[in-house]
Amino acid sequence: MKRLTILFALLPCFLFTKAQFVNDYLAAADKYFAKGDYYSAAQYYEKFLALEKSKNAQQVFKPYEVSAVSNKSKVLSGSKQKAVYNLAEAYRELHYHEKALPFYELAASGDKAAFPLAKFHQGTTLRALGKYGEAEAVFIEFKNDYTPVDAYSESATREIESIRFIQQQLLRSDLNNYTLQKSAALNAEGGTYAPFYMNDGSLWFTSTRPQGDEKGKINNNRIYATNSDGSVKLTDIPQPKDEQQGVAAATPDGKRLFLTRWTVSKDKKTATIYTTANNNGKWDEPIIVSALNVAGSNAQQPFVMPDGKIILFSSDRAGAVGGFDIWKASLDDMGNVGTPVNLGPMVNTVSDEQAASFHAASNTLVFSSNGRVGMGGFDFYYIKGGLDQLSEPKNFGYPVNSVKDDLYFASKGSANNILENVVMSSDREAACCLELFTLSKVKPLKQITGLVLACDSKQPLPGVKVSITGATGKLIAEKTTDGSGRYSYSMEEFAALKATGAVSGYFNSSVNVGLPTDAEMVNFTNPDLCLTPVPVAAIKVDNVYYDYNKASLQVNSFESLDQLVNLLNENPTMSIELGAHTDSKGDDAYNQKLSEARAKTVIDYLIGKGIDASRLVAKGYGELQPVAENTNADGTDNPEGRQQNRRTEFKVLKN
DSSP, X not given: OHHHHHHHHHHHHHHHHHHHHHHHHHHHHHHHHHHTOHHHHHHHHHHHHHHHHOSOTTOOOOXXXXXXXXXXXXXXXXXXXXXHHHHHHHHHHTTOHHHHHHHHHHHHTSOTTTOTTHHHHHHHHHHHTTOHHHHHHHHHHHHHXXXXXXXXXXXXXXXXXXXXXXHHHTTOTTGGGEEEEEOTTTOOSSOEEEEEEOTTSOEEEEEOOOOGGGTTSOOOOEEEEEOTTSOEEEOOSOOOTTSEEEEEEEOTTSSEEXXXXXXXXXXXXXXXXXXXXXXXXEEOXXXXXXXXXXXXXXXXXXXXXXXXXXXXXEEOOTTOSSSSEEEEEEBOTTOOBOOOEEOOTTTOOSSOEEEEEEETTTTEEEEEESSSSSSSSSEEEEEESOTTSOOOOEEOOTTTSOSSOEEEEEEOOBTTBTTSSEEEEEOTTOSSSOEEEEEEEOOOOEEEEEEEEETTTOOBOTTOEEEEEOTTSOEEEEEEOOTTSEEEEEESSOOOEEEEEEOTTBOOEEEEEOOOSOTTOSEEEOOOEEEOBOOSSOEEOOSOOBOTTSOOBOGGGHHHHHHHHHHHHHOTXXXXXXXXXXXXXXXXXXXXXXXXXXXXXXXXXXXXXXXXXXXXXXXXXXXXXXXXXXXXXXXXXXXXXXXXXXXXXXXXXXX
């Protein structure tokens, strides 16, 4: 009895101690969460929920195992639902999607009004885990339940489009052309990201890998570079331990460096761009670039354009389209920076655009965005044509992009293949951090086909010689149609071309070959090429007018004659007879002389347009070959008939 009395006496103390642990864990978790220390917050939320669930206060915390909390639990209390939701948020921020999912599911099953975004983030987590069908269903459910019209409702629509985009990308037929590998030589414990090439060919990047006796500790971001043998060294740029060293970029001559540093003060992260110069092989102490930094905002991720005259960076400063935007500013030889200018809504969205770079060989801007239809998280997008000719960005697609974050892109590819030799960073294979990957894409030759038809019968024409020429007239390919009237050729890249068909008995003809809407497609079909048979009879040249009773041409005749010039240019071996005819008014001899003069006038016009005189014969027929009656049967004048007889024709003498 005495022992039972002691046990009953100790029970309230045990319960009080357990309750105190619960409260302490929750308070600590909330504190770390508010500070953005999601790793520590997750540990304490897990402990809080474990004590809430179990009577065993000594339950071991296992941070890398998905919690056994079930989404089939009963309705959660307010504090517990908040803890579950915050734990899901913490794991999402840490990119531990596998661990975040069950907690989002549990939070979403509770009071929807208290945490209306639980369902949205459940969808993003499912998408990140590759569960696309489930994710699409969750987003549709979220849209049906979520009444505000705001960034989240718009994002849900974009997420649904992105999920469908992802599924299309995963079925691409050209995936065998890509080789993607995580760089074993460059990655180490922690994050490794933001590669760029120095002018000496070395690769520089940022990493949180430990130094010396730091193994097992949370490490600073520092700037590293490769040696000539491929090994990695810490750069000698001054890198104080109380500041994180972020993304860096160098001027083309390698003598000046721009870099990001950030600090956390009062739970707020502030990123600032610095610059340093290399004097006699030693980097100066970095100083703040005042033109790029504005109090109360962040400036980060500098990139110097290949000509050294413009610097790009990302900032959430005033004037942004939304979130972080890409900005540009002028840069002179002394490192002085001009007033920043936003790249505008063609590049920037209401979400975040970051990590801009520029591939000089292909004249292509590359940046990452989480505000467009894509694979998920941050994707790489590109715009060809330079900063002054910005067009709609295009997504590189899979496997360049993944369902996680893809940021920081450096290419040594050729003008025709920016993906030929790429180093980039992504967290696609990591639990938490960006890592460096190498990417190469072999571009198969473009296969182009076409069909040649007879214009009158629409039947295929075999044996036609088809000449493919470029914009300058350079011959690209020369093919002959097969029995089905088809021809084919290959090119490294699509280009604006002209296809010209030539075969005996037909006028040569050409068709312009445009560019496909999708530059990545491999097979393309040219527009059909139609050839007109060469007639035996003379062909009237419409709308050729002369001054009254004269051989001089009127200006409104030039358009029709220019079409004849084009025909002769397209048929360089063709010779013609140019015949002029009159009606029966006037003396026969006068009409004959007038027709001969008019025929010569047309010949002179053609020669003036560059047609060789040896290909042209002038012939005047006077009134001898009427095609209509000059007078009616009752002897009255027939103006319509006379108009038909006053004509200019050409006849093919040689094709």
